[in-house]
Structure formats: C-alpha cells, structure tokens
Amino acid sequence: MKAIIGAIIVALLPVVAAGGERPVAPNGIPIMEGYRNWQVIAPSYREDKGHIRVIFGNDIAVKASRNGTLPFPDGTVLAKVAWTAAKHPKFPVATVPDRFVQVEFMVKDAKKYGATGGWGFARFVGDSLTPYGKDPGFVQECFGCHTPVKGNDYVFTGFAPVP
Template sequence: MKTNILLIAVLLLMTGPSVAQQQKAQPAPNGITMPEGYKDWRLIAPSHRSDNNTIRAVLGNDIAIKAAREGKTNPWPDGTIFAKLVWKNRAHEKWPAATIPGDFVHAEFMHKDSKKYESTGGWGFARWLGMEQKPYGKDAGFVQECFGCHTPVKDNDYVFTYPVSLP
C-alpha cells in the first residue's frame, strides 16, 4: 500500500508542471507585464550588435506581423508589440565561422499605444534579465533610458528594426 502511494506521488510530481513553469515573471517597474505566448510569435527580423557581441531575434505579435507584411511600419499601428530576445554570440563548435546563440541575456518588449505612452514616442518599454527573467529598473523611470536610446531613430517611429524582406 505504501509503495502504491509513493508511486502515485512520484508520478504526479513527474507529470505536473514544475515550479519554474508555474511562475510568471514579475511586471516591469512601469507595470508592463510579459506578454503571454510571445515565444510563439513570428520573426520580424534578426539583428547583430558588434559593440556588445550579441545576436537578437525580434518577434512581433499578430498586429506587428500584419503591419510588417503590408509595409505599414512608419508609424507602427497601436497594439503592436515587439519582443527582442538577446543572446551572447558564440562560435559554432563544428563551424567556427558561424555565430550562434550562446547564453541568454535578456528579453525586451516594446508596446505601441500612442496615447498611453505619448511621453515616450508612443512606446512602452520593458526588459527582463537572464533566464530568471528579473525585471529591469529600480523604478518606472528606467523607460527614459530606453527612450533615450531610441531617440536617434525617431524618424522610423523610434524603432531600430527593419522587417526582413520575404519573397
């Protein structure tokens, strides 16, 4: 009898979601939450930064993908959300000329709402650090750091990314 109870307990533990799977990332200091299902979004564009040796995948929600495919990206429509997933560069062990994702650095999100985020060019910004997905910033003022970085691309609706061309 004790063996059966132990076996059932072990099976339940093995089939149930892990604690890490159940926990959601805490909201960013400005209240933005990590969008559900973002890992299933489609690619807007990859990018590479040589100054900090990172590669990125910029994903978009359905609104962003539709705008990108239709060439309606300046301005991007309200409701657009970008997810920028960032990894350190790593050389492929079998093909050293190839750069592949190494350690995960952070996930960043941009939410377009021209009224709500009027003071930051119509965009809400959020970032979560590492695999632990720790919210970035001590308080809501961190968005000024993000907005300051994006100001040079004001003429492109504050967006660095250009959607990839597809045949």
Template sequence: MKLTIALTFGACFAAGAAWAAEKPAPAPNGIELPAYYKNWRVIGVSHRQDKESLRVIVGNDTAVDAARTGNTHPWPDGSILGKLAWKDQTHPNWPAATVPGEFVHAEFMIKDSAKYAKTGGWGFARWLGMEQKPYGQDASFVQECLACHDQVKDNDSVFTHPAPLP
C-alpha cells in the same frame, strides 16, 4: 458535449493557473511580460558587434501584419515588438558561424499612442536572463531606452526595418 466543455475549461484553467504561478514580476513601470512571445513570428535579426550578441526581433500578430504590409509609419496601436538576445558563441563544428550562447534578455515595445504618449507612443520593458528578472530600479529606467531609441524618431522610434521575405 458537457464533458468536452468541462475538460476544455479544466485544461484552460490549469494552463492559466500554471502561467499565473510561474509568471515573472512586472517591470517597474507596471508592464507585464507578454504571455506568448516565444510563439511570435520573426520580423528581423541582428548581430550587435558592440554587445557581442545575436538578436531576433519578433512581433505579435498586429505587428507582423503591419510589417508584412509595410504599415509601419507609424506602427498601429496594439503592435508589440519583442527582441530576444543571446551572447555570441562559436559553432563547435563550424567556426565561421556565430550562434546563440547564453540567453541575455527579452525586451519589448508596446504601441499605445494614448497610454504611452509621453514616450513616443511606446511602452518599454525588459526582463533579464533565464530567470526573467524585471530590469530597472524604478519606472525611470524607461529614460535609458528612450535616450537611444529617440535617435530613430523618424522611424517611429524603431531601429528594425522588417527583413525582406519572398
């Protein structure tokens, strides 16, 4: 029993230390890259012809639960929406299929209606490329995100309508 606890603790500590060592720098507004976003469930998908890229929209458990119960007006505090984008590529064996090429960026909107009251209740952040370089010179990069997302203020500043699922 003691051994199991020691081993478990050791494993957690090692995993934590590995993440701490590798983890990308925070965004210029102080937001940290969410640790487990690559394991989040799908909320939507999009093909942006203007940006020639494919996107998958994922969410943490709070966001996915909200999406699946139609509780998104507004999205509850604690929701995090993530968007992963890849450059368009043609499938080598099926030319009519556009599939993911180079990874472009991962970006996030974190709902905290008190903390982010000035930006529609959402904290914005983006990390570029495989090296996950934080986007923006300083915290004012958020104005760029807002300028666009404000167009969908009526939808809690969120473009994505959760994809229907059986």
C-alpha cells in the same frame, strides 16, 4: 512551529513562481505570453554587446511591418530576445546564440505612453527574467536609444527581406 511554517512557505515559493505570476517591469508591463510563437520580423547583431538578437512581432506588428504602416498602430508589440554569440563548436566559421541575456518588449499605446513616443518599454534580464530598472523612469534610457529612429516610429528593425 513558526520556523516550520516559514520553511514550508520558502520551499513552496519556487513552485508558485514557476507556475504563477509572470515577471512585471517597474512600469507595469509583464512578459508577454507566447512571444516565442510570434513571427520573426528580423534578426540583428549588436557589435558593442556581442549579442545575437531575434525580433518577434505580434500579429499587429507583423501586418504593420509588412505594409510599411507608420506610425505603428496601438496594440503593436515587439519582442527582442538577445543571446551572447559563440562560434559553433563543429563549424567555427558559424556564429550561433550561446547564453540567454535578456528579452525586451516595446508596446504601442499612443495615449498611455505618449511621453515616450507612444511606446512602453520593458526588459527582463538573465535566466531569472529579472525586471530591469529600479522604477518606471528606466524607460527614459530605452527611449533615449530609440530617438535616432524617430522617423521610423522609434523602431530600428524592419521586416527582413526574403524573396
């Protein structure tokens, strides 16, 4: 009987995961609902990784980016989605997104994340959206990469110019 109940529970796990809890980073930041519906702030390309990236912002991030507001206000959330790059099969001079790699978030809360410039960081990797990092200390890796842009409140990306 225990084996049957165990088999039922294991069979139901994908259903619970598919419609249930959002993955959460080791520091407590979950995947933000609806981030793919946020406005695009800018695309980018990371040569060392061969990744095409699109940076989305919630309404607070978009307003601050447009107005050049620094530091970004609390409540700002940026989402960076990354894919491997591939040549378009019908138009090989074009590079297009290929395989999904990860989604990363930056969440501004100057008090809560004071040790990392006021920003909380989270990364979810692969199609399974596996939270990155073994413990909350993983954010030091993220923060370390962002220190060269301290003068821009630790944010690399600005609003892409469009006439």
